[in-house]
Amino acid sequence: MKSLYLLRTLTALFFTSLTLYTATAQDLKYCGTDQAMHELYRQHPELRQAFIDNEAILDKAKPSKDKDGNTVYIIPIVFHILHQNGPENISDEQVADAVDILNRDMRKLNADTANIIPLFQPLAADIRIEFRLATIDPQGNCTNGVDRIYTSRTSYANDSSKLNPWPREKYLNVWTAKALATGWAGYAYYPSAATGDMMMRDGIMILQDYIGSIGTSNPYKSRALTHEVGHWLDLGHPWNRTINISINVGLACGDDGVEDTPVTKGHQSCPNLLTPDCSIDQLQSGLLDFSSVTTSSGTNDPTAAPAVYTKLQPTQFKATGLSSNPTAAGSFSFSGWGTGAPDAATSTAQLTGSIDLTRYYEFTIAPSTGNSMNITALDFDVLRSANGPRSFAIRLSQGNYSNNLLPALSNNQLQTSNGEVFFVNDRMD
Secondary structure, eight states: OHHHHHHHTTHHHHHHHHHHHHOOOTTOOOBOHHHHHHHHHHHOTTHHHHHHHHHHHHHHOOOOOOSSSOOOEEEEEEEEEEESSSTTSOOHHHHHHHHHHHHHHHTTOOGGGGGSOGGGGGGOOOOOEEEEEOSBOTTSOBOOSEEEEEOGGGGSBSGGGOOSOOOTTTOEEEEEESOBTTOOSEEEOOGGGSSGGGGGGOSEEEEGGGSSSSTTOOGGGTTHHHHHHHHHTTOOBTTBOSTTOOOOTTTOEEOOSOTTSOSEEOOSSOOOTTSOOSOOOOOOTTTTOOTTOOTTSOSBOOOOOOOTTOSEEEOOOEEESSOSSOSBTTBOOOSOOOOOSOTTOOSGGGOOSOOOTTSEEEOOEEEOTTOOOOOOOOOOOOOOOTTSOOEEOOOOTTTTTOSOOOOOOOOTTEEEETTTEEEEOSOOO
16 A cells, blocks of 8 residues: 555646657647547447545555655566667667656655745655666566667557566656557556556656756656656646546646646646636635634734645734634634624614724635636624624725725525624524
């Protein structure tokens, strides 16, 4: 179960490598995993259930804690170089460079982690997986982990080009080619799609000029292998991990099924990644529940801020013009309010006085950097004790707090006065 959990926790790193994979030059080619999975499910709809069953196992997987916390999982890797003695017959040095880059990414040793969007930086982690070029082949002979295969299939590589595969239970197989028949840069199937009779689909197929940062490749393409290894380890694109596998990359919104990234969509260019697209964040029930309030908290609610991955940034509640400390723990309540009506009052006609504009609660909801926000509704719970305030209004900074907002009532203990001031029929404590 430990290994399953580790595979899922790679997503934050995978999300970062994805952006680097797409930030390439004009001859950019794309990852074909979504399309490959879409076509596979079209031909073999029965494999959808294997996908669903596999997801159920992953969802139940819990992290296992190592006694020392330093276990590193080593996976032997072999590169099958499909070539016809052209530039596609890449050097051993280029292969070794690719493995070095892959391991830096997996161990969070890549210097560009500083470029991760700040909200996601706390989620990126060393996942303690390393790949080593195989030193022993399946027959027990010494090897450098590079298997060169002379074949015309290098010019139109696909699943049928996965020649001489080494046992998948012992090695990660990577095939490099001059060109893929589909025009992609590379692809890999999820593990659930490469088992049993379909095991010949296992491994990674990738263009030779997306391997490493030297030789026929360059630094802009050097993270493609990291990206495809993510798929091989059962990670989807951040925008697409559903059983309906969309092929509309850049058009459809989706999710990868892991909570460290919000709903988003893919792009066929490299936009400002803070640009809002699909994500809708809400202040969920219990997010601002005043659980940290004590009778000595002061006028600011000390409840912790929301999780880092939300696109909304609410502040704590603040009391203005009221007593210096709450009157009860776990409830953001202060003395100094005018009650507005006797406790037995049941009608707005029994209201006395007026709203005191100098005494109020306030809090701010703002979009995080680079995002926009559209408020369509605010829902909240109100408790009123025997001597608590009987009426209240809500105003927004938009319009300089000059107008009360029109309420929509969902509790029969509430009425409205003049259509815009809440009136509490009876105590609700």
